[in-house]
Amino acid sequence: MFAVIRAHFTTTPASDVWSDAEMRNWLDPTIPYSVAHYWSQTSFSQIDLSYQLLPILQLADPRNDPNFGTSARDRLVNAVLAGATNEWDPDWSTFAHVVIWFPAAIDLHGGGSYSVKRKDGTGGRSIVVAVVNKGARFDTICQEFGHNFGFQHERNKAGGEYGSPYSTMSSAKFPDNAFERPASPQLPAGLAPFDGNPPPTTDVMRIAGPYVTPLQFFVNRTGDFVHADSVEELPATFQDAHINVYLRALDVGVTSWPTRRKVLAVVPPAYGDANGYGIEIRRPREYDQGLNAAPAPGISGVAGAVIHSFDPSTKLITYVGCIPFAGLEGDRDYRIGNLVIRLNNFNDDSDFASVTVGGPKLGKATIQFAPAQISSTVTYTTDWEWVYATPCTMFPESSYAQRSHLKSTKVVLAALSQGYEQPGYVWTINDVAVDPAQTSMEVSVNVRSGDPGRESITVKYRTIDNRLEFESDAPYSEFSLSVSATVSETLTAAAASTPARSVSTDVTFQNIEIEWSLPYLEKMVQCWREHIYQWTPEDMFGIPTGNGAVAVKMRQFQQLHDHLLGTNPELAETLTREVLKLGNITRDDLFARPGP
Structure with a gap:
């Protein structure tokens, strides 16, 4: 348990002092953003927050009175403790520490040890004291309470105090870690800031800081x-x-x-x-x-x-x-x-x-890619056109309507390295070095089109540390880019003992999607119903599928499946199971497609 003393000088109006009700709310751990709530939360309820609120103490400013000590701070604390003893003669042995509260910016510190005793001279002991005031930031007040609980300021690597941005016990040096809490009618108000530190507020009691x-x-x-x-x-x-x-x-x-x-x-x-x-x-x-x-x-x-x-x-x-x-x-x-x-x-x-x-x-040096993030957007849709085609090899060709959706596909790759102090990354696309100072490059790729072969396409890109973002709207139904990342140590002292490592991957683009008219899809349904159990994987997909390759008919199946989900979901699932079995592929492979 701790004792709480509200003290004010004779020159300070008594109206500036918080009332009993205000002080009790401020010390109530059930009220959010009270000082007791902060310490109850951050300490996992391990701090004893029981207290005794003593009456208000009025005294003359003792900071120049040598009878109370050698420094202004000691004189202030000793005078308040002596005044409390003279007025109420508390049994100091029942308290673990004391908090002295002032209504003005008098002083601010915690954890100091001071001598106390009863009026009759008995029960002498040392007691830990914190001095706070309603003109101080709330997070700093929490820090002074922390000293009374036995905690020290964290250090930085150079040994300086207030070194941790992740603890209120260092709040004096990290004001940007604080935030302005919402106003609360349950809690008493403080004063406007007097030190100019952020965040801006009209009430320092609303400046809360991070957990210890x-x-x-x-x-x-x-x-x-x-x-x-x-x-x-x-x-x-x-x-x-x-x-x-x-x-x-x-x-x-x-x-x-x-x-x-x-x-x-x-x-x-x-x-x-x-x-x-x-x-x-x-x-x-x-x-x-x-x-x-x-x-x-x-x-x-x-x-x-x-x-x-x-x-x-x-x-x-x-x-x-x-x-x-x-x-x-x-x-x-x-x-x-x-x-x-x-x-x-x-x-x-x-x-x-x-x-x-x-x-x-x-700490062995390694590098790997995080899962690629692939998205695509439709950039252009053609008009409907009539073509001669058949939904399956069992039907003769007929006239059906189709249109094409042209897409731009974007890929984000992140290279995750380990074992490097200061990693640096170099990227290539199809064995061509990516120049971070540029935004696009020309590369040669194999394409699937009317006349398969190699074409030169444009790839737009940007590099951000260990990330490569690249995209292309080259109008081909399928082409692949090979991407590699090489990481090396840029810290001179560690470079000799840390080898460079590389990782590569292939990314497939499908920038044309064919959409068939409803009559074509209905014929596909008829075909599947009548002939699915007679088809071989090669019939079904148009090419051998043992290596997991996917041809145009796979995308046709995906369109058929989407159509059946709305009309006959049971048939859609039956056809799916047969395709998985006959094609010797996974469900993920069957429905793999670029994003919307």
């Missing part, structure tokens, strides 16, 4: 947070055989409490490094709204696997870095000496991720 890194609760053994269902503590064997860890986003763990979710992986000191490491998943939700698309310095994307280190002896925590989810740009390995932390995958909502932790063997 759960590594704070691990190193301080807060409550019963450290539990196998919340924290994965890796054994030292990860140095010899890498270990896979599955983590939920921190906000998921907070909102599902008391049902536990694994939100933290802890790597023990290894490879001669005195520090251990914590890995957590952060995304812009709940109190992490400040992790946005225009982040403060040091934030790597809107969501990601965040890495902090910790000193087991001093409990100091240092922000190391982040492996971003956005676009999976470049290498998904984070290397710290011989330690390798690899982001494997995550779901669409970024609330779940798989991470692998290992040593140098895990």
